[in-house]
Amino acid sequence: MDLGVTDLSRLQFALTALYHFLFVPLTLGLSFMLVIMESIYVMTNRPVWRVATRFWGKIFGINFALGVATGLTMEFQFGTNWSYFSHYVGDIFGAPLAIEGLMAFFLEATMVGIMFFGWDRLSKLGHLIVTFLVALGTNLSALWILIANGWMQNPVGATFNPETMRMEVSDFGAVLFNPIAQAKFVHTVSAGYVIASALVLGVSAYYLLKGRFIPVARRSMTVAAAFGLASSLSVVVLGDESGYALTDNQKMKLAAIEAVWHTEPGPSGLTLVGYPDSVARETRYKVEIPWLLGLIATRSLDGTVAGMSELVLKAQERIASGIIAYDAVERLKTDPTNAEQRARFETHKRDLGYALLLKRHLDDPRLATPAQIEAAAWDTVPDVGLMFWTFRVMALIGFAMIALFGAAFVLCSLRLHLQSRWFLKLAVAAIPLPWIAAEMGWIVAELGRQPWAIEGVLPTFLAHSTLSRGALWTTIAGFTALYGGLAVIEVRLILAAIKHGPDAREPDQPAPGPIPAEPITA
Known part of the structure; x- marks a missing residue:
């Protein structure tokens, strides 16, 4: 097995995913900010709100186009670069993606055209409904995609069929209402709202x-301050809920995030900073807040967070159990009617994926x-240092956003934002911060699941297609060049739109002519 192909396949998908995720959150947030601004226009009939809505709608349109273009690449990669993943779990993973394309994407893609070209063809209320449908479709797309992603983190409602050698749906309701998917959706959408508010x-x-453009700017700032404050508070609250969900479903990820090497008597303390030493398997120079991690993770004063060392011991037990399931599957291949082997498999089938971890070390897990x-059990520990610090960068920016939008809300409420030039400069400088936090969050979510493509079911090194390193390097270079060009185009278009600014002139009014060089005489 060429693990270099695995790493290159992961790198390519990571690059395209992180690039795509630059556009998705802004689309999610701007769509509902357009609804808010246009609702105010419909209620007040003040033209300045129509001007503001159309201006930010232009930014939304540029970003929407790039998001669609980059998203299509990711869809195709499941077939080209992760073909065994698609074969093994396609019955479950493909269903939410199909629903997203047939329902949510068609809704937003149809309505977005009407939104842009229907200003003078629809009533004010009719156009507002169309704008709302665009926002609804955009957020429903995120819902279905995160249901699919949440299933990768917590594969409920599915079972392995030894006759087809694939995972199959056993309870689609459990897939839809997966607690990990619900937590990821509300947390991710709130992060998108923060990004749009910051912009x-x-x-x-x-x-x-x-x-x-002071009339549009000060009103837009007021909307962004209120929407951003609510969204940034939601991100922290819902992020806490996501952490609580990890306690039951992804204990190893939680332990890596907090660099908890060994289970300690509860309640567990939260490490603010420290140096996770993966060689000595301890965290040095740590500054800890007593009890806080136990309260966050277990909602109790005596709860503990399982340490990585103890979780590795449990992984060893599951690997041993999975070897029995693997042996039963191999015997059922030659004798599908063997009731004894079927019973062995049913007893140990939930641990089959853990036996597959051994294929990184030898071809037949039964000979381990x-x-x-x-060694295979320790493979279940992700990169602790990376997880520890990316999470803290994300959390620090999250609290900084609360402070930023809190100050903006106070200044706008007191009508002091026009005079507070220090704050205006700070707001401009803070534009990239929520994007950085969102990318850090995506890294924590996806790298924290490693070595699994599907948590506890399918290791990542078994999920990719049979490709050469040369082919992967070629496509990585191609995507980097293509996406780099698209990034330059998008940034230039958005900067040009910002430089041009809102157009206060109604479309049915003639454009002003040139100023004559000399006075016109009769």
Whole structure:
């Protein structure tokens, strides 16, 4: 097995996923900010709100187009680069993606055209409904995609069929209402709202600093301050709920995030900073808040967070159980009617995926030595240092966003935001921060699941297609060049739209002519 192909396949998908995720959150947030602004226009009939809605709608449209283009690449990669993944779990994983394409994407893709070209063809209320449907479709797309992703993190409602050698749906309701998927959806969508609010706040602050488009800028800033404050608070609260969900479903990920090497008497303390030493398997120089991690993770004063060392011991037990299931499957291949082997498989089938971890060390898991089983168990520990620090960067930015939007809300409420140039400069500088936090969050979510493509079911090194390193390097270079070009185009288009600014002139009014060089005489 060429693990280099695994790493290159992961790198390619990571690059395309992280690039795609630059556009998705902004689309999610801007869509509902457009609904808010247009609702105010419909209620007040003040043209300035129509101008603001159309301006931010232009930014939304540019971003929406790039998000669609990059998302299509990711869809195809499941067939081209992760063909065994698609074969093994396609019956479950493909269903939410199909529903997303047939329902949510068709809704938003149809309505977005009507939204842009229907301003003078629909009533004000009719156009507002169309804008709401665009926002609804955009957020429903995120819902179905995160249901699929949540199933990868917590594969409920499915079972392995030894006759077809594939995972199959046993309870689609459990797939839909997966607690991990629900937590990921609300947390991810709230992060998108923060990103959009930061962009609107920062661009509005830029206009106010330059003394341009002040009527639109100060109203947009007010909307961004309120929407951003609510969203940033939601991100922290829902992030806490996501952490609580990890306690039951992804204990190893939680232990890696907090660099908990060994289970300690409860309640567990939260490590603010420290140096996770993966060689000595301890966290050095740590600054800890007593009890806090136990309260967050277990909602109790005596709860503990399982340490990685103890979780590795449990993984060894599951690997040993999985070897029995693997042996039963191999025997059922030659004798599908063997009731004894079927009973053995049914008893141990939930641990089959753990036996597959051994294929990284030898071809037949049944021949594994105790040392190989131990090594495979330690493979279930993700990169602790990376998890520890990316989570803290994300959390720090999250609290900084609360402070930023809290200050913006106070200043806008007191009508002091026009005079507070220090804050306007801060708002402009803060535009990239929520994007950084979102990318860090995606890294924590996806790398924290390693070595699994499907948690406890399918190791990542078994999920990819049969490709050469040369082919992967070629496509990585191609995607990097293509996406780099698209990034330049998007940034230039958005900067050009910001430089041009809102167009206060109604479309049915003639454009102003050139200023004559000399006075016109009769």
